[in-house]
Structures are given as structure tokens and as C-alpha cells.
Amino acid sequence: MSRYSRQVLFDPIGPQGQAALGASRVLLVGCGALGSHLAEFCARAGVGTLTIVDRDIVEPGNLQRQGLFTEADAARALPKAVAAEAHLRAINTDVQVTGVVEDFTFRNAEWLAKDASIILDGTDNFETRFLINDLAVKTGKPWVYAGCVSSRATCMPVTPGRSACLRCMLEDQPAAGGENCDTVGVIMPAVLQAVAWASVVTLKILTGNESALFKKMYVSDLWTGERQILEAGTPRADCPCCGKREFPWLEGNRASRAAVLCGRDSVQITPEGTFDFEAARSNIRKAAKITTENEYLIRAEYEGLTLTLYRTGRALVHGTQDEARARAMMGRLT
Amino acid sequence: MANLIRIPTPLRNLTKNEAEVNVEAGTVGAALEALEKKHGGIKARICDENGNVRRFVNVYVNDEDIRFMQNLETPLKPGDSISIVPAIAGGC
Numbered sequence: 343m344s345r346y347s348r349q350v351l352f353d354p355i356g357p358q359g360q361a362a363l364g365a366s367r368v369l370l371v372g373c374g375a376l377g378s379h380l381a382e383f384c385a386r387a388g389v390g391t392l393t394i395v396d397r398d399i400v401e402p403g404n405l406q407r408q409g410l411f412t413e414a415d416a417a418r419a420l421p422k423a424v425a426a427e428a429h430l431r432a433i434n435t436d437v438q439v440t441g442v443v444e445d446f447t448f449r450n451a452e453w454l455a456k457d458a459s460i461i462l463d464g465t466d467n468f469e470t471r472f473l474i475n476d477l478a479v480k481t482g483k484p485w486v487y488a489g490c491v492s493s494r495a496t497c498m499p500v501t502p503g504r505s506a507c508l509r510c511m512l513e514d515q516p517a518a519g520g521e522n523c524d525t526v527g528v529i530m531p532a533v534l535q536a537v538a539w540a541s542v543v544t545l546k547i548l549t550g551n552e553s554a555l556f557k558k559m560y561v562s563d564l565w566t567g568e569r570q571i572l573e574a575g576t577p578r579a580d581c582p583c584c585g586k587r588e589f590p591w592l593e594g595n596r597a598s599r600a601a602v603l604c605g606r607d608s609v610q611i612t613p614e615g616t617f618d619f620e621a622a623r624s625n626i627r628k629a630a631k632i633t634t635e636n637e638y639l640i641r642a643e644y645e646g647l648t649l650t651l652y653r654t655g656r657a658l659v660h661g662t663q664d665e666a667r668a669r670a671m672m673g674r675l676t
Numbered sequence: 677m678a679n680l681i682r683i684p685t686p687l688r689n690l691t692k693n694e695a696e697v698n699v700e701a702g703t704v705g706a707a708l709e710a711l712e713k714k715h716g717g718i719k720a721r722i723c724d725e726n727g728n729v730r731r732f733v734n735v736y737v738n739d740e741d742i743r744f745m746q747n748l749e750t751p752l753k754p755g756d757s758i759s760i761v762p763a764i765a766g767g768c
Contacts, residue, residue: 493685565685570682
């Protein structure tokens with residue numbers, strides 16, 4: 343019996359839908375809570391290719407809500423994209439899975455999405471979502487916004503030209519200070535609710551059931567049992583993105599070089615130009631205590647801060663939200 | 677017939693945990709003013725200092741986003757309900 347028989351028996355999908363799924367190419371941006379479960383759904387459902395872009399490494403504190411990852415992945419400090427790729431290949435060898443250990447930015451976004459038939463949101467911040475929105479609207483690709491925090495979940499599919507985009511709805515990137523998983527926490531059922539909605543709209547889009555795709559915004563609180571399905575609307579003529587076709591996030595006009603990450607008490611620093619990883623590693627060996635080292639990164643302790651330096655030169659400085667302090671540390675060490 | 681305002685869970689600390697508040701108003705803006713009279717401090721969480729709906733909050737009349745209608749000037753009929761929906765950034 344085919345491994346997809348139960349999905350094929352589901353009438354709106356059928357053999358044709360399954361074949362379409364098998365030919366689909368999914369770009370998943372972010373592989374944390376939303377992303378790991380979305381990735382597992384895509385692999386089990388039998389998409390054709392699945393490219394996962396994530397900038398972080400697996401940490402013990404992820405395991406309560408994130409799928410795929412194990413204690414061994416955390417102990418080895420594996421990049422999430424690498425660990426996810428290995429687990430997903432073990433789940434379904436039919437799917438061509440590629441993990442990309444990178445920050446998803448305006449520099450690589452168009453290239454990473456060039457073959458994608460859909461873009462899925464596994465991110466935890468609006469800067470990246472507005473970048474995805476610019477990219478999706480510019481290239482006419484569907485994308486699926488998903489979010490979760492506390493016991494609440496949301497999802498909204500965006501089909502450019504037909505349904506409202508993220509900027510029709512939010513206009514601009516919200517200022518910092520909203521609730522996030524680090525300030526109010528998150529429970530796994532909220533993650534799974536967002537993933538369930540995002541997965542079903544993904545199935546509809548990829549199996550040619552787009553007419554069944556309601557122009558809806560889903561919002562729920564799993565703890566209180568409240569659920570609302572609101573109208574997402576059609577593209578606004580005065581929307582800067584789908585109306586006026588302005589794409590400032592994709593053009594790099596809204597990108598930050600150093601970013602304080604989603605309440606994680608961390609600053610991310612992206613280097614300008616080329617980066618000599620070996621030279622940086624030898625400097626760090628002299629000045630700081632290296633705690634983890636593998637083929638993707640090194641991690642070191644220095645003056646109460648933890649530096650995670652990837653081969654590409656991207657650095658995460660844990661233990662501060664002070665950009666200047668993080669930059670100063672990078673300057674001294676590399 | 678009044679207008680029911682649905683309060684999202686993150687703002688219920690300002691409404692003594694009430695999930696729904698009834699007001700009577702002719703526009704969304706007036707409804708939010710009436711909500712503020714009952715539960716002081718809540719409007720500042722929904723609107724900015726210029727009185728516009730904050731960028732990370734969406735307000736719906738029945739199931740329609742007021743940004744697609746007349747924003748705070750959107751008229752209310754008796755029985756229309758309002759939902760306040762803060763954007764969700766999380767995912768990690």
C-alpha cells in the first residue's frame with residue numbers, strides 16, 4: 343500500500359493532489375517551534391523538495407515545544423537546519439530536503455526562493471515576515487503567515503493579487519515591545535494549532551484546491567477555548583506592497599545589521615563583506631574559553647557573554663541586549 | 677441593542693478578566709472611548725498617542741477589518757460586535 347494512501351483517499355486531494363504535492367517545492371523560513379512541526383508535516387505529506395533556512399542551533403530549552411530535535415542534537419550544538427535535515431531524511435527519503443544554515447535576509451531571499459512554489463513562515467519576528475511578504479508579492483508566490491505565543495495562535499494565507507497581504511493588514515513592522523515567547527512563554531498546543539492551520543492551507547494551495555482557500559485570518563486561544571475566523575479581505579489598492587509595489591524589506595532598506603533577537607537576551611551581528619573564520623577562530627582560542635566546536639560553528643565564553651560564531655561570520659552574542667556591547671566583544675575577539 | 681467588544685486575553689488584566697464588554701456607540705472610535713470609560717487605560721493599548729489604531733493591533737467589526745473600511749470612523753449598527761486582535765510575532 344502506498345505510504346500516502348490515507349491522504350490520497352481524502353477526496354479533495356486524491357491521486358492528482360498527491361502528484362501535485364510530490365511536484366511541489368517548499369521553502370520554509372525558520373525552523374523553531376512552528377518551523378520544525380511544519381517541516382515534519384511537509385515531509386510526511388510528501389512534498390517534492392523542502393528547503394529549510396534557519397540561523398540558530400538546537401538548545402535544550404527548545405525541546406519542550408519544537409519538533410524533530412533531540413537531546414543529542416542540543417548536546418552537539420547542531421544547527422537546526424542541519425539537525426532537521428537529518429531527521430526529515432530519516433522520516434521520508436522521497437523528499438529532497440536541504441537545510442541551509444543561514445540568516446534569511448534580503449541578500450539571499452530571492453535566490454533561496456527562486457524555485458519555490460510556496461513560502462512557509464516558521465519565523466519568530468516581523469522583520470523577516472515583512473521580507474517574506476515583499477518577496478512573495480513581488481514574485482507572485484503564495485506564502486503562509488503563522489504565529490504563536492502564550493496559548494494563542496494565528497495563521498493567514500497570502501495569495502498575492504487575490505488576498506490581502508501582510509502589509510494590507512499591518513501596514514508596517516510593529517515596534518518592539520509586543521508579547522513574545524521569551525516574555526510570556528508558549529505552550530506546545532498553541533504551536534500545533536498554528537501549524538495545523540498553516541498545514542491545511544498549504545495542502546490546499548499545493549494540491550490545486552485554492553478555491554477552497556478562504557480569505558481568512560485565524561486567531562485562537564487554546565487555553566480559553568476561544569476561536570475566531572476573521573475576514574482577511576482582498577488586496578488594498580493603497581497597500582504599499584501589493585498596491586504600489588514597493589518592496590523596502592526586499593531591497594534591504596529595512597534590514598538591520600545587528601538585531602536584538604526576540605527577547606532572547608541575544609544580539610545577532612552580521613559581518614560586512616568577506617569573513618576569515620580561521621583567523622577569527624585562532625583569535626578566540628587565545629582570548630576566550632571555547633566550550634563547543636563543530637564543523638559549523640564555535641562557541642566561547644568571554645566576560646560573562648557567550649559567543650556563537652558561524653563559519654559565515656554571523657555571530658550570536660548571548661547574555662546581552664546591548665548592541666554596542668556585543669559589537670565591542672566581536673571587535674575584540676575577531 | 678448594545679455593541680459587544682471582544683477583549684483579547686493579553687488585555688483582560690485591564691477589564692477585570694472580562695472577555696466581553698458591552699457598550700453603545702455609533703462608530704468604532706466612540707466604542708473604544710466608551711470602553712476606556714469603563715476600563716481606564718485600555719485605549720492606550722489599542723491606539724497610539726495620535727489616536728490611531730496601533731500598528732500591531734487589528735480591530736474588526738463583525739468579521740471585517742476596519743482598515744478595509746473607515747478605520748475608527750467605521751459606523752456601528754446596534755448589535756454589531758467588535759474584536760480587538762493583537763498581532764502575534766512569536767514562533768520560536
